[in-house]
Amino acid sequence: MGAPHVIVIGAGSTGAAIAHDLALRGPRVTVVERGGVASGTTGHNQAQLHSGARYAVNDPESARECIEENMLLRKIMPEGLELNDGLFVALTEEHLAYRPAFLEACARCGIPAREIPAARALELEPRLNPRLLAAIQIPDGVFDPYRFCLSFLATAHQNGARILTFTEVIGIDVSRRVVRVRDRRSGQTGALEADLIVNAAGPWAGKVAALAGGRVEVEPSAGAMVTVGARMCHRVINLLAPPGDGDIIVPQRQTSILGTTSWTVADLDHITIPPHHLEQIFAVAGQLIPDVHRAPVRGVMAAARPLLVVPGSGGRATTRGFACYDHARDGADGLVSMVGGKTTTARGMAEKLSDMVCAKLGVNVECRTRTERLLSYRAGMGA
């Protein structure tokens, strides 16, 4: 008998990292994605390599995951990251009052956070609001979400994984472990047989699970961002306050990404940004770096988010953490789902999910993704 075959549904950061992890452990892997690589949530994200500081006070578990993965990614994709750190900036007395809790939480989560004099912050980032009262430096960074996924997939491909983009899942017969797909390029339908099916469809995970009679708790939420055509800063600039709308500026290449807002949406495939969200983003970003008002708008985007549902909470209170589900619990044995999380933590999420997959398949091989250096995004992933 050959190596077991695992089908991974979704080629965002979660699916890409799972494909890489499993391909290193021995199973044969096929990734199916209805669009191009990173054409959903991952592609449109704010590109922030989180230090975890943003979550340290309210969601310490996510914060710890972020800092651990942040440090690992520096080793496995050193050429895929802008590593200039980040600053949390206080502009008001209220922000200053948040400082002790913030520093204490960062320390508890193992996030190196260092207060620097306001004058020093202005030397490092001359466009910052000159009225800033305090600045705390943390190891944020910047990635390129598309290339992040390509890198994981190219490495998975080198280790034998097959990557089928523009291939839509149209049915799952979980009892026979068969995924029915439509090749969107040829229009032809076919069936792929597997030993296990992994649902890594992000915000669409509920729809995919439902095809197999499974159920996941994911909230259909969206976030809006504005990109301006100027690099306003080199460090990720965050507001020193509990997470709110529009309070991060991420420099990337020659641009800066301002965002994000958060709201609940009905149709993930048709997101319309409420007009006042852009005003809100500019209002807050303009406090951090007043020049954003003078920068040309380069692009406006909205991303669907795969937030885990915490019963009775709104958009921001849902957790940035993640969960693995074995759908044996809803009578759909053979399907597992990975929901929630962040691109920063994709590798760690993939390790947990792949542990579950390998346990189910009787594959007794340790995870190797903590140290395995990834190929360049240019390496390719087959036709």
Next chain:
Amino acid sequence: MNLTFTLRIRRPQGWADFTVTVPDDAYVLDALEAAERHDPTLLFRHACHHASCGSCGLRVNGRERLGCVTRVAEVASRGRVLKLEPLRNLPRLGDLLVDHQPLFSRIDAVDLPPIRAAASEAVAGPQPTRFENCIECGLCVSACPVAGSDSSYWGPAALAAAARVAAEPRGRDVASVLKLVDDEHGLWRCHGVFECTEVCPADVDPAGLIMGLRQRLLEGERQ
């Protein structure tokens, strides 16, 4: 306010028209997504929606553009037809979908590091870094008349990448990169039409870099 117009898309089987209605501040990519809701078989690539991933290049009314940052209002007006075609000089996979791999492989061959030094106004502190300007979108390759006539041509993006390695080596072996592109299908094949520089969405100026690298090689010969 909304804008209603005809999106005429070049599909493998011929032109297909879609009537779409989008907000007047929408981008070409939004119009394509509106068309996709009418016809889910429509194929195109997109990821970042802010001109950084380079995956959504196409020809809009005959001109190379990124769909994600081209406002519909700039290129379409009420009652007019907006023509969308795939990029040229890259393998076509369907509708507006092309394979960027040959372009990636050429840039990989000259080994351009993705991360470069960033210009900084800061008077103190470590030298910041950032991703290269080039987003490897292929707009220049599509617009280049030489790339259309010589499939062995390295093309503007890869030659510009070689020039970037020469300008900022970051540990790469400049001599071996120059040797690769000092070739009849390399730097010397460019006709100096500057279409690449014209369409580049990231201000890379491939033609200018090609001319500069030619000059460097000629000066090297004279010494």
